Amino acid sequence: MLRTLINYQRVRAVHVHLDAAVTGLGGNSCGQGPPLERDRVKAMPTSIGFIIRPIQNNDMMEKVQVATAGDAPISIVRSSNGEVSMLAGNKSEPVLYRLNNAKASVYKAPFDLRAGGTLTAWYQHNEKLKVTQQYTKIETIPMEVVFASSEETGEGDAKNLLDGDPSSIWHTMYSVTVAQYPHWVDFDAGSSKTIKGFTFLPRQDGPNGDIKDYKIQVSKDGKNWEDVMSGSFERNKKLKTVRFEQPVKGRYIRFTGLNAQRGDDYASCAEFMVIAE
Template identity: 25%
Template sequence: MKRLHPFLLLGCCLVTAMSGCKKDQASAPLPVDGLKAYAGKNRAKVEFDVPADATNGKVFYGTGNFVEFDVTDASAMQEVMVDGLAEDEQAIRVVTINADGASSTPRGVMVHVYGDKYQAGLKPRKWLDQVNKDPGSIELAFENALAGEDGVRVVYTTTTGAKDSAWMEASQNIVAISNINTDEPYYYYSVFLPEAEAIDEFWSAPVDLKTAVMLDFKKEAWVIAGTSGEQAGMEAAKLIDNNVNSAWQSQGGGSYPHWVTIDLGTSKLIDGFYYVNYQGPGKSAKSVKFELSDDNNAWTTALETQVQDSYLRQRLAVGQTVSGRYLRVSVVDAYDGSATSTAQIAEIDAFNTQNASGNNGKDAYSSSTAVALVNAKAPFVGDGSNPFPALGAFRMQKMQGWTHNSAAVVSFDDAGKSFSLFTANVWGLSTVTNGKVYQTVNLQPGIYSLKIKVAHADGPCDALGVVAAPGTMPDYTVLKTSADTWRYYDLVANQNKTVELVFAVAQASAVNVGIVYNIRDQYAATGTPWSSFNLNGMELAKIE
């Protein structure tokens, strides 16, 4: 047998190998054509055309993951769903395989996959209003569509108890719904497509429309449903007209309480009220009561509280969320102490966690000019007297610059430089009845605000902050009804607070501002030999 030369043998092998490679290349199917991927929620739909000889293939994603597919009709567009994709940009690669098992060159495409992160950032389109057309028929109004929004879906219960929904296109702002039972929950959500050709919808968080309607006050629709009385030009409707320069005033001569009932249109969720006093001279309400009802018949008290004698807006929190269609506002009594005087209120609003019915009144005076009071701010100064040396020489004194009647023996404690109305009966300093500590200021015409910074009581006492006509301060027993009393405030009931007394001066006049008080002994009850009432100061300002 002849031996082949080594080079000839190597040449034969190379020829054979090259022939095999050419055969493999010739038998491999062509790559896919028209490859496109459509975004979805943690998935993507992949579309492509396959060559005529393809029998199956693979769609690769991630790191080595793939989905296999079979080709039943090579002339048709192929669709493959790829699930379990992470939310982010994803690379998709497709190969086809023929009957010989040969694979095509891969073709790739990028797709943005969406998921929980995208959905969590979606907000519902803002709801504006609900119009009740007739029983079982409503119209809902919305602001313009948000970016990427496809529309709004409203889900509700029909009057026959079936579940149903209504669709509003992104280009629309109003959707009409008939045959709806609004006593049952109904809600809406915005539907989004992250891309125009996305295969999945994404929904915003739902908005409970029944609650939304109850949170929306729509004050312009409020009407007066009843009143204990009103005066011409100061009708009950002025209480809700969004104008603090107008006011409701009850009829004169009637006894308290004076009240107004407001129909809010539908039941509302309420966390509190804004209260604005009449903005002119007059007798202010002292205690007010807010009641709620669903039928204007059975009433539940939401809040009964004392309001300040102030021109500023007062926020009166209920302490819990309450609801009702009808609101009754009652003036229980007034600062003048009369049982039959008229009541005056400028404006009432309601608020909840999301809305307020109006922004009426002011939180601070736009124009305020301080009026100097003598020795009215800490640290206080004593007058150097020594009326009660039992506690140490010159410790207990009188407030310098203030007028004291004979019952007001001690008003200053040098140990703390404090404004302290004091008695110690068991030590020889008698209890105080009808004590008066005040000063007189000369004022020009205008509206004034006296703020009294109340500290605390230690023992049984009565203390009224007072604005009164010039001359001697009215006695405690008649102060609340005296014609000389312009304003007064119960300080014991407002410890650790700042209270305000607003009063008008019609012509240049001297005015007394100060305190009328009683301090009783507590030794028998508590063993404490003294009783006191303490103040942190007073401020007087012209506000108009």
């Protein structure tokens, strides 16, 4: 229950801040490390709601005892790997979905939608809350980080490059020592892929570590590396999409930052994905 006393002669607007969770404080450069696991807020869809009821004659206690009613909406989420999940507020009500013009199916578990399409979902006995999402084809491929030349553990882990969350970043070490360029991260695509390019999203919350010049290499075994291309990023926070002149084959991909936009020793990146056939 939230109770707010307001002087209407002085306040022009009322703001209510709703948080699903609030993370704890801490970091490698302050205290004993990152927040405890139970205090961390992960990038995941969360359904929350609220009810606003007018209060008259100090009858707040009577009003708040009114039971909530209505249907909770359906949330459709597609991960960076193309896996679609549906979160239904009404747990007991089956959810139906249709992809493009196909026959309706009952949603039972997450499924792959890398090919894209128009997805519509609704409750089996209630179509009022029907929700539709359109998805484009995903050209990027699933990968995992197998090595990073430097990372700020707990805050700037290299695995953050692949989590689909632009607010989490890879950042080279700075709390214990400051690692110097070049900085690189090795990715494993799981098997040999035909690679056509990559996307690079700079960190969105500050300028530290913005990379200027870079180099891309590929490998079949993770030991012998072949140079593919080198280039320079523009100095802005926009998503960078780089396509190779000719596709290359490889299982492992190494991205190397050669220097920073501001000339400092840090390197950072929010998201990195490889474009492949």
